[in-house]
Amino acid sequence: MTASILIVEDEPAIQELLAFNVNQCGFKAIQALDVMSATRLINHALPDMVLLDWMLPDTTGVEFARRLRADQRTRNIPIIMLTARTEERDKVMGLESGADDYITKPFSPRELMARIRAVLRRRMPEMSEETVSAGGVELSPTTHRVSAKGVKLDLGPTEFRILHFFMTHPERVYSRTQLLDQVWGDHVFVEERTVDVHIRRLRQALEPSGLDILVQTVRGSGYRFSPG
Amino acid sequence: MTASILIVEDEPAIQELLAFNVNQCGFKAIQALDVMSATRLINHALPDMVLLDWMLPDTTGVEFARRLRADQRTRNIPIIMLTARTEERDKVMGLESGADDYITKPFSPRELMARIRAVLRRRMPEMSEETVSAGGVELSPTTHRVSAKGVKLDLGPTEFRILHFFMTHPERVYSRTQLLDQVWGDHVFVEERTVDVHIRRLRQALEPSGLDILVQTVRGSGYRFSPG
DNA sequence: TCGCCGCTGTCATGTTACTGTCATAATTCT
DNA sequence: AGAATTATGACAGTAACATGACAGCGGCGA
Secondary structure: OOOOEEEEOOOHHHHHHHHHHHHHHHOOEEEEEEHHHHHHHHHHHHOOOOEEEEEOOOOOOOHHHHHHHHHHOOOOOOEEEEEOOOOOOHHHHHHHHOOOEEEOOOHHHHHHHHHHHEEEHOOOOOOOOOOOOOOEEEEEEOOEEEEEOOEEEEEOOOHHHHHHHHOOOOEEEEHHHHHHHHHOOOOOOOOOHHHHHHHHHHHHHHHOOOOOHHEEEOOOOOEEOOOO | OOOOOEEEEEEEEHHHHHHHHHHHHOEEEEEEEHHHHHHHHHHHHOOOEEEEOOOOOOOOHHHHHHHHHHHHOOOOOOOEEEEEEOHHHHHHHOOOOOOEEEEEEOOHHHHHHHHHHHHHHHOOHHHHOOOOOEOOOEEEEOEEEEEOOOEEOEEEEEEEHHHHHHHOOOOOOOOOOOHHHHHHHHOOOOOHHHHHHHHHHHHHHHHOHHHHEEEEOOOOEEEEOOOO
């Protein structure tokens, strides 16, 4: 689920610097020294974003950006332009060519990362924010509040996520492994028995209102949320 | 933070007239003569509102409005439609283009501004200039004054903006990133932890009146203003 | 022009609350 | 009963947050 970022930059030193920073921040850097190889890489697999140098040996960055924007397949890939000059004219041209943002060299790694994240954030849809209600429990992701039979209750982050997942997937049994994947995230190494403990904590929080019965154990299989 | 308003209008004379009036009223006018450049501008930075001509050379205003509404990122931007004749009103309404309001040409600057303010008040509360009051705190954007339980208190500019944003968006939890976007501005590069510090300063200012409890920490998520 | 002062963003350090793991008790099944 | 599975309580490590200190910046008046 980590975003891949195609870096198109002919200067090897800057190329490496960019790749290092991008990788450092948890993205996957894909490197191209010119437009031709960039095109090949894009044909092979679409990146989630393109970091594009303004000046390139064969085609200019602006021209390449224009081509990306023209092609239906690549139209929606965000582009950040790297430009050496600070003149307003270049900025305008960069934006005219369809770049989402631009950054002038020299730049700090921090600023670069901030811009990358900002652009990705603008493009990425938000997760579900609907208030869920079932079996006397109400959970609102936006206010991050939970109430059982009208009484506010206090959950830790993990218990909150488990409950949210359960309420949006009621009645169905989930194994510990599935819960780890869904609630903790795919590639996390956590002991399976840890799930038990968090289920316990969730039940404890629901206990005062008597709604702990909604979280049911299915021996040999896992757990289930059953609003009845 | 002044609201930025994107004006999409192909007639240069009217474009300028609109821009002049918008700027005159303390907003920031961003100008586009057609849908294509409007799209580019929006990709770069989201405006707080769109003033949209009904008839445009390339895509019609309605079509553009529909696209804005379809995209998760732009869904919540208020739109005001400009139409040439009264009879278009029904069409605009009937087509459900998603506009928040419409205004027929010719229009008086006064009327235009009134509608802009009305829509902003409805859709972007923190942009309007009205005095907000919640949980014993009163904040007046125009005079830049804040009082807690009747006692006047003294805030720095940033703390003022945070509090204003919070008061116009109560109960909802905002991540540090979201707060940076909303209070600092879209592409400002500031360390996330800086938010903590300003929250601290805001709480410190509220402390004497005991209202610092209104600013709540939601561990793992962000902060929330809860007037109870 | 200079120095003062308030505001800002960052860092280092202190504090708190959550997490994951284990050991052990309590179930349930065969 | 014995085996397998789950419940529960305790605990240490740690991630997330709070707080205080500080240097840089910009505005403002002397």
